[in-house]
Amino acid sequence: MIKLNGINKTFRVAKRQAGLGNAVKALFSREYTLINALDDISFTINDGEMVGYIGPNGAGKSTTIKIMCGVLTPNSGECNINGRNPWKERKSHVKDIGVVFGQRSQLWWDVPVIDSFELIKDIYKVEYSEYKNNLDELVELLDLNDIIKTPTRSLSLGQRMRCEIAASLLHSPKILFLDEPTIGLDAISKIAVRQFIKKLNAEKKTTVILTTHDMQDIEALTERIILIGKGKILLDSNLQELKSKTSTQKTLTVDFTGTAPTLNPDWAIADMREGRLSISFNSADYSVSEVITHISQNTAVQDISVSGISSEEMVAALYKEYEI
Numbered sequence: 001m002i003k004l005n006g007i008n009k010t011f012r013v014a015k016r017q018a019g020l021g022n023a024v025k026a027l028f029s030r031e032y033t034l035i036n037a038l039d040d041i042s043f044t045i046n047d048g049e050m051v052g053y054i055g056p057n058g059a060g061k062s063t064t065i066k067i068m069c070g071v072l073t074p075n076s077g078e079c080n081i082n083g084r085n086p087w088k089e090r091k092s093h094v095k096d097i098g099v100v101f102g103q104r105s106q107l108w109w110d111v112p113v114i115d116s117f118e119l120i121k122d123i124y125k126v127e128y129s130e131y132k133n134n135l136d137e138l139v140e141l142l143d144l145n146d147i148i149k150t151p152t153r154s155l156s157l158g159q160r161m162r163c164e165i166a167a168s169l170l171h172s173p174k175i176l177f178l179d180e181p182t183i184g185l186d187a188i189s190k191i192a193v194r195q196f197i198k199k200l201n202a203e204k205k206t207t208v209i210l211t212t213h214d215m216q217d218i219e220a221l222t223e224r225i226i227l228i229g230k231g232k233i234l235l236d237s238n239l240q241e242l243k244s245k246t247s248t249q250k251t252l253t254v255d256f257t258g259t260a261p262t263l264n265p266d267w268a269i270a271d272m273r274e275g276r277l278s279i280s281f282n283s284a285d286y287s288v289s290e291v292i293t294h295i296s297q298n299t300a301v302q303d304i305s306v307s308g309i310s311s312e313e314m315v316a317a318l319y320k321e322y323e324i
Contacts, residue, residue, distance in 0.1 A: 002045040007077035009038040039231040048205040052222040061211040098168030107152040124171040138166040158189035215311035229324030248284040261298035
């Protein structure tokens with residue numbers, strides 16, 4: 001279990017004006033400003049949960065992850081992960097966690113990937129039999145067989161990210177922290193990584209904390225989201241419940257033959273072309289069945305689809321609502 005209670009973190013950052021003269025002055029006298037990165041952060045994540053931790057750039061996501069990993073020490077507050085304090089019991093804590101930072105690598109740049117894996121095995125003191133079983137499984141599931149003997153610098157971004165995920169799981173961690181794990185990946189690689197993470201959670205009950213700006217990752221992997229903005233927790237909710245509460249707006253797309261149907265003036269035309277019409281309506285005022293009945297009575301319907309607010313639209317609405 002992961003439990004954070006009243007976590008606060010402040011950074012002291014030096015600032016100066018542009019120009020050579022100001023640079024010289026800064027050598028002798030610097031001005032500092034305090035940035036409150038985290039302000040009273042509290043939440044609990046149960047074993048086996050997959051949680052999306054979202055927010056805009058600079059909201060405090062990575063700072064929270066680093067505190068939970070034991071990399072940073074907060075100014076105040078408590079953090080208990082599987083009965084341990086991450087920054088006070090770091091050596092024993094890291095044996096139970098895996099971390100993937102999309103913009104940082106834990107693989108050695110100039111050596112084959114398999115050599116990095118071997119070194120990670122020694123760092124974590126993993127028994128050879130456990131390492132071999134995990135390696136064989138990860139190579140198969142993440143399709144690494146053709147690339148593990150290649151130097152990291154020669155891999156594409158998608159190949160490297162699959163190797164990064166494998167490296168973080170060689171020691172069988174109970175908790176997996178993923179910070180932008182699919183950044184820059186092509187569609188096929190993204191799908192493969194998502195399927196692997198879902199399989200890992202289902203079979204091994206690995207707890208997954210995912211931070212990303214890609215809402216397709218959030219929607220594919222998590223049911224719960226925690227929204228952080230300006231260093232504060234703004235929302236902790238079920239994703240589908242939040243989508244239904246955020247907006248009652250629905251979009252109905254109909255393929256038809258013949259004359260276009262007459263519409264209720266309360267409905268807005270989102271798109272119209274030959275043989276296809278998309279309309280937007282408020283489901284609080286008109287049920288989906290009412291709209292479909294009206295359309296089908298006024299034209300020859302070939303196909304109908306209904307969609308609600310997308311995850312991206314929902315998050316954009318939340319950012320606007322909370323002014324972050």
